[in-house]
Amino acid sequence: MSNILVGVSGGIAIYKTVQLVSDLLKMGHDVEVIMTKNATEFITPLTFSSLTKHDTYVDTFDKHVHYSVEHISLAKKADLFIIVPATANVIAKVANGLADDMLTTTFLACDCEKIICPAMNTKMYENRITQANLSKCKEYGMHIVEPANGLLACGDIGKGKLADLETIKEAIRMYSHKDRPLDHMRVLVSAGGTKEAIDPVRYITNHSSGKMGYSIAKAARDMGADVTIVSASELDDPYGVSVIHVSSAKEMYDMIIKESQRADIIVMAAAVADYRPKKVALEKIKKNSDMSLELERTDDILKKLGEDKHYKLCGFAMESEDLVENAYKKFIEKNLDLIVANDIKEKGAGFKSDTNIVTLIDKNGIKKLELMSKDELGYRILERLVKE
Numbered sequence: 445m446s447n448i449l450v451g452v453s454g455g456i457a458i459y460k461t462v463q464l465v466s467d468l469l470k471m472g473h474d475v476e477v478i479m480t481k482n483a484t485e486f487i488t489p490l491t492f493s494s495l496t497k498h499d500t501y502v503d504t505f506d507k508h509v510h511y512s513v514e515h516i517s518l519a520k521k522a523d524l525f526i527i528v529p530a531t532a533n534v535i536a537k538v539a540n541g542l543a544d545d546m547l548t549t550t551f552l553a554c555d556c557e558k559i560i561c562p563a564m565n566t567k568m569y570e571n572r573i574t575q576a577n578l579s580k581c582k583e584y585g586m587h588i589v590e591p592a593n594g595l596l597a598c599g600d601i602g603k604g605k606l607a608d609l610e611t612i613k614e615a616i617r618m619y620s621h622k623d624r625p626l627d628h629m630r631v632l633v634s635a636g637g638t639k640e641a642i643d644p645v646r647y648i649t650n651h652s653s654g655k656m657g658y659s660i661a662k663a664a665r666d667m668g669a670d671v672t673i674v675s676a677s678e679l680d681d682p683y684g685v686s687v688i689h690v691s692s693a694k695e696m697y698d699m700i701i702k703e704s705q706r707a708d709i710i711v712m713a714a715a716v717a718d719y720r721p722k723k724v725a726l727e728k729i730k731k732n733s734d735m736s737l738e739l740e741r742t743d744d745i746l747k748k749l750g751e752d753k754h755y756k757l758c759g760f761a762m763e764s765e766d767l768v769e770n771a772y773k774k775f776i777e778k779n780l781d782l783i784v785a786n787d788i789k790e791k792g793a794g795f796k797s798d799t800n801i802v803t804l805i806d807k808n809g810i811k812k813l814e815l816m817s818k819d820e821l822g823y824r825i826l827e828r829l830v831k832e
């Protein structure tokens with residue numbers, strides 16, 4: 445796990461930083477905290493020290509800290525420096541190389557990945573000076589986790605609320621990941637269950653949540669890729685990934701074929717409907733005695749992608765019997781580089797669950813993997829695909 449330095453400046457969102465530090469420690473990271481003097485007006489350093497089991501640094505002239513040595517040694521061992529919350533004042537300082545306290549001095553001395561999580565009043569955030577400072581930070585290679593819209597502590601409603609902790613943790617996961625074998629590669633992932641309209645009110649769909657596809661997309665992002673998800677899922681857009689929302693199999697087909705032109709790797713994790721209503725009623729269908737729907741086949745996107753490949757292609761096989769035989773048939777027929785075979789009857793392989801148990805099949809053979817989280821499996825699928 446990583447050595448993470450958390451810089452804390454004086455804003456009311458500081459109470460969320462306490463939860464963040466606690467979460468990072470539970471994830472196994474080694475965390476040290478540096479506070480600005482203003483931050484200590486909101487929370488005492490003891491709060492962070494009790495959690496991290498390290499001294500919390502505040503002032504460069506702190507009696508028990510040998511400043512000249514300490515800020516450099518902290519900077520040297522950090523894998524990642526995140527400022528959360530970052531006030532307009534601290535952003536202005538780091539954008540311009542000011543170093544007048546322990547936080548800004550150490551920040552300047554660090555050459556690791558740096559993340560800034562702004563939190564402030566909307567007017568201060570939208571002020572052209574703050575925006576120019578943030579642009580400058582980006583130019584210098586720092587990563588910004590944009591604040592959210594909402595009700596601010598000052599009573600105003602607008603942009604400036606600290607991003608939610610899940611998003612901040614995703615950014616930390618992304619920038620603290622050490623292996624980046626997919627650097628400069630473009631990965632396209634499909635996810636979720638498509639919806640096929642019957643009338644303006646009703647549709648046909650399936651139980652897919654989109655979790656597996658999103659886990660693969662996040663793993664590809666962490667491994668350095670430029671990632672796009674074509675999504676029929678209701679899940680929130682993950683940090684650091686482009687998401688194109690679609691609904692039907694036809695919309696997914698059109699978007700995937702368009703995006704495939706610039707892809708190096710494509711993973712079709714979506715549960716695409718095989719059939720759709722032949723006619724979509726323009727008005728809501730009124731109930732009657734009996735009702736039947738005429739269905740027609742949708743196009744097989746994966747098969748189309750396999751016809752003329754300039755990318756690596758991975759598909760899924762969802763089976764309830766003869767797992768390996770059926771999956772292998774799809775592997776050959778759809779001209780794939782890898783197929784991930786799921787037995788839907790196996791424990792831990794549910795649509796909505798956070799775990800999966802799969803068998804990977806490629807030209808090198810068959811490998812049954814143990815039960816694992818979908819996030820972990822995301823990395824394993826991509827590693828196998830890259831090695832293949």
Ligand code: CTP
Nearest residue numbers: 712713714716717743744745746759760761762
């Ligand atoms: N797939 C697709 N387009 C479709 C149907 C499926 O691209 N119209 C893709 C899925 O995303 C998955 C793979 O094909 O990667 C296999 O999907 P699956 O539902 O297991 O199999 P099908 O090919 O639809 O065959 P069957 O339903 O007969 O098992």
